[in-house]
Amino acid sequence: MGAPRLTRRAFLRLLLLAGIGGGLAFAERRTQPAGLRQFLTWLLRGWRRRVEPPATVALGTSLSHDEALLRDALMALWDQAGMPNVAGKRVLVKPNLIEWIEGRPLVTAPEVVGAILDVLRARGAAEIVVGEGPGFRRDAGPVVEQSGLAAVLARRGIPFIDLNYDDPQPVPARDGWFPRQPRLWLPRHVVEADLIVSAAKLKTHHWAGVTLSLKNLFGVAPGIRYGWPKNMLHVNGLTPSILGLRQSLPPVVSVVDGVVGMEGDGPLFGTPVPHGVLLVGADPLAVDVIGAQLMGFEPEEIEYLSWGVWAGVGQGVRIEVQGAPLEALRRRYQRPPK
Amino acid sequence: MGPPRDPLSRNARAFLARSQNPDGGWGYRFGSPSVTEPTSVVLIALSPDLEAAPAVERARRWLQSAQRPDGGWGLDPTDPESHWMTAWGILGLARLDPHASEVARGVRWLIELLIIRIEAAELTAEVRRTLRIDPRLRGWPWRPGEASWVEPTALALLALHAASAVETHRDRITEAVGYLADRRCVGGGWNFGNPFMLGANLPPRPHPTAWALLALRILSPQAIRPEDVTALRAEMDRDGGAMALALGQLALTAIGIEDPEARERLQRQQAPDGSWESSPYVTALSALALNGGWPWAPRG
Secondary structure, eight states, X not given: OOOOOOOHHXXXXXXXXXXXXXXXXXXXXXXXTTOHHHHHHHHHHHXXXXXXXOEXXXXXXXXXXXXXXXXXXXXXXXXXXTOXXXXXXXXXXXXXXXXOOTTXXXXXXXXXXXXXXXXXXXXXXXXXXXXXXXXXXXXXXXXXXXXXXXXXXXXXXXOEEEXXXXXXXXXXXXXXXXXXXXXXXXXXXXXXXXXXXXXXXXXXXXXXEEEOTTGGGGGGSOHHHHTTTTHHHHHHOHHHHXXXXXXXXXXXXXXXXXXXXXXXXXXXXXXXEEEEEEEEESOHHHHHHHHHHHTTOOGGGXXXXXXXXXXXXXXXXXXXXXXXXXXXXXXXXXXXXX | OOXXXXXXXXXXXXXXXXXXXXXXXXXXSTTSOOOHHXXXXXXXHHTTOGGGHHHHHXXXXXXXHHBOTTSOBOSSTTOSSOOTHHHHHHHHHHHHOTTOHHXXXXXXXXXXXXXXXXXXXXXXHHHHHHHOSOTTOOOEESSTTSOEEHHHHHHHHHHHHHTTOTTTTHHHHHHHHHHHHXXXXXXXXXXXXXXXXXXXXOOOOHHHHHHHHHHHHHHOGGGOOHHHHHHHHHHHHHHOOHHHHHHHHHHHHHHTOOOHHHHHHHHHTOOTTXXXXXXXXXXXXHHHHHTTOOTTSOOO
């Protein structure tokens, strides 16, 4: 019997298989370190967002830091934004307390944090704590004290947790944004929360372009595991870390304090902008897209927003703004230095 | 050495004894799980006290059990990665026996650790321009494979000194001392890493400044400048927290400087239960600061 002959049809099949295999191998290589499967997951989810219902972001105005006025304003915005039911839930409020430098609007105004706490109490949250792990302070206590937040919390009997020291525990790093780390170490109060309220400041940021409710989540990385100022998040890449933290945490909703924003050399050395805006929303990506627009940025200019929209980390395309008119409140913040 | 006589110190030590976990370690807060850093700090604070010998022995065993197979330490025995806590593991055990085999394995881990160093000429020039640092100098990072930072560098230097490993690793120590000198802020003191970023000088901060000064006092006292001390005192005053005051006091005492005002401010923050901030870690630092200082520091 002679050797089997390779027919023309079989040859073409082999060629096709080799082409598919080679293409897949090439695509796998091009999509490292996430890999082809993860890349396709992001791509398809991003497309799906375009046909999903819009996210709602409530936009309000307040030029005042009066706690009662802020509470009333936030209460209304909370309803307009269709925020989740917090009754009976454990809620962690995470303000931006990166550092304290006298005269600089670095931190989420304590009055805004106080108003959030009042809203959560009024809506029946079972357990509320405020927590932050400052990137540039080994001890959060003095920042809490000097910023005025300590007095706001004392009046309401709400505890403050320094997340840099809060019994870190490992959780799965989800959605492929930390390809070299299957697990992230996160503070106990973060892991155990039913809901996290990212209470951010409206600021420019010299690395990320802007810092809003997603970048604010960097403060949950515990310093005792990752050091100060959480260098691991920068080594992993700013954008993957911003999006990856969001995906690895319990549900996150957003409140952004733009009563006085910061432009120029943020997040530490920028200058104040009395802007008088407040943002509330259940989808942090949507809130940040609107926050960036309020500062005069287009989402495409900010890498973490454009990647987040592309990968469908939230609803970044179809956003319904409730309340005050966005265009009337848009400013052009001075850009951070390159 | 016998037990401390003054009531402030006795109360602090009683709090530390109460807050020891059943496993022998201490957490950052009362009742929280044991972690390498607070366990070592408390062990160091309690070690001269003969009455505390059983507690110290339990702490020693906890530190031994927390050492990882590669010789380093993580947060606790469940942490799958050795990192900056290794310096604390060495310090705790070296306080009892600088020649213990665990100490030697910890030192080896520190010395063999992979650390980012930029050597390409064009990159070096760019980093010098934008950050005003010499990226060829290595200190120690928070985590393996990352860049060097001030506090882990100072702690690693202190650990090598406590482990009597200075002469064996003289070149590495000289480089790390050079790293600290290079990262000094304009006007003195230290921030966490770079002294300059994107056109702005970064301000000194009390904790890294105190650790850097303590390490330099022990390993290279001539590298200390008067403005570093001035910056530390200003930052202690501005921060005002017990941790900053205690660390600052440790550094100042090692340098031979008295700051009665800061000392009194720290004393006033002691709670009725003997603690500072209900934290074994801050309490141990405060007890050390108010009673003799860093045990390896030369006096005066």
